Amino acid sequence: MSTKHLFNETDELVLKSLEGVQASRSASILSQRFKVLYNGSHSSDRVAVLSGGGSGHEPAHAGFVGDNMLTGAICGPVFASPSAKQVEAGCKLVPSDKGHILVVTNYTGDMLHFGLAAEKLKSQGHKVGIIKSADDVAVDRKSGGLVGRRGLAGTVLLDKIVGGAAWDKLSFDECMAIGTEVAENTATASIGLDYCHVPGRSVENHVSLGQEECQFGLGIHNEPGVKTINPVPAPESMVETLLKYLVSQDDEQRSFVKFKEGDEVILLANNLGGISTIEMRAAVQLAREQLEKTHKIKSVRVLCGTFMSSLNAPGFSITLVNLSNGSHSKNVLKYLDAVSDAPAWVNVAPPASVKPFVNEDKIFDDETSSIMAPALDIPEAQVVAALTQASENIIKAEPQLTAWDTEMGDGDCGHTIEHGCRALLEYLNKNKSDPKALEIVPIVRAVVHITEEDMGGTLGAIFGIFFASFLNALLLDPLSHKDVPVTDKLVNAANTGLESLMKHTPARPGDRTVMDVLIPYVQSLVSTKDVKEAALKAKQAAEGTKQIKPRLGRAVYVGEKDGELPPDPGAWAVYELVDGLANHK
CATH class of the missing domain: 1.25.40.340 (DhaL domain)
Structure with a gap:
């Protein structure tokens, strides 16, 4: 894992990064004071949907501010929660007559600061709801204790789907219902080849995994995984392990979401920051193939890219949203598919029935030209x-x-x-x-x-x-x-x-x-x-x-x-x- 960085002062880095995101979408507005990026196209007759957390997980969440997605993103220091004051300011920067929904990753700091801001806003007469993102399946029920599952890349799907519903002017309660259903049916599992390195931190104290080691359940804040695997398995085995933890109903400690044969899912493969794009594309295809062949589960939407990173960590996660468990699946897909101008969002193309223009087995048949050969x-x-x-x-x-x-x-x-x-x-x-x-x-x-x-x-x-x-x-x-x-x-x-x-x-x-x-x-x-x-x-x-x-x-x-x-x-x-x-x- 590289310990070299362009920036070695994270305070400057966070603000410069937000300025860079704002520059890529002219309709976004940046509050430098509160480190809040928000959508200047928002109107008060829509529910305002905000998310955020510590920086270092880019493009989450500032990269997802835009039409049909987040109204605002509140950004804390690298790997540290934003303050309740920042969250409160973020909500007030995007007034709404219908209310504010906060999509919050399930980490102690985030839950406390967003929760405090929500209570303060409620006392001032604002309507505020929290959708908790807790999609991790690596930490089992016993280990999670009172804290519960961590919020991982599935959070970004909540950003998109709830944000799309709000942009479509659904009511506060309708947005909350869709978001809650998605959150309850989302599962994420990750594998890391090594830890990330935080800019500005000592190189001497940096801990790395061995060349032949990887960790299942490596966290996005450098939390150690729940299991070290040696040697590093083949990619097919990696994906097989992740899918087993995601969909298996045999492990009572980890079967957080119900899956069965015939279910339809949203499949998201997320780069934790240090995996090449070509490998990510191959990994998501392995996941899609194994889901259908081994588990008889159909991926009706497939997304692949960097959605919620851990700085430069060489690892990836797989997220599944089970559409078959809920009653809002049509709206979930509608708002997932809705085109967004958020700079980091990869717009999803719904399934289409297309045929090749030509038969590739015959594509070179015309090389035996009809032109008369010379004597x-x-x-x-x-x-x-x-x-x-x-x-x-x-x-x-x-x-x-x-x-x-x-x-x-x-x-x-x-x-x-x-x-x-x-x-x-x-x-x-x-x-x-x-x-x-x-x-x-x-x-x-x-x-x-x-x-x-x-x-x-x-x-x-x-x-x-x-x-x-x-x-x-x-x-x-x-x-x-x-x-x-x-x-x-x-x-x-x-x-x-x-x-x-x-x-x-x-x-x-x-x-x-x-x-x-x-x-x-x-x-x-x-x-x-x-x-x-x-x-x-x-x-x-x-x-x-x-x-x-x-x-x-x-x-x-x-x-x-x-x-x-x-x-x-x-x-x-x-x-x-x-x-x-x-x-x-």
């Missing part, structure tokens, strides 16, 4: 022999190419081009009894496919562009359809391929890349139309790369080396290929 009278055996020799050259050279690339780059050059050559040999062998498939145009088309499917990487893209343009020239260039020697047609196609490639890469001779060989090779073909002479030029150019300092590709990042460098592996691979074409048996 290229080259004996089939000669073509197969040349391509076989070129491929065998590469397969034999692969260990050396890999060694050179490991020394100067990322070590994948030899394997990449070897895979391509083996795929080409497989194509030739599979089609040895089909003369049509062994004509030049079908073979070049196959090579283009191989560069994408079997090679990939930078080298695959380079060869792909070259041979795709080579193919285009054979099919479309008027010269290819004239009564001229086959050699002229092939040389013209090679030159077209090179010209096209040079439009897509800045590499030129002297940059220590495949272009150091490919350019002089094609130029020699154009001037001499002699493949053996061109192959000799290619060898000279490949040898010459030993003297060239890298200027492109990953080899640029390798430090200065003493003495002569190895040849550029990509450039040498091109030489091996063209030597095979020229000197086949």
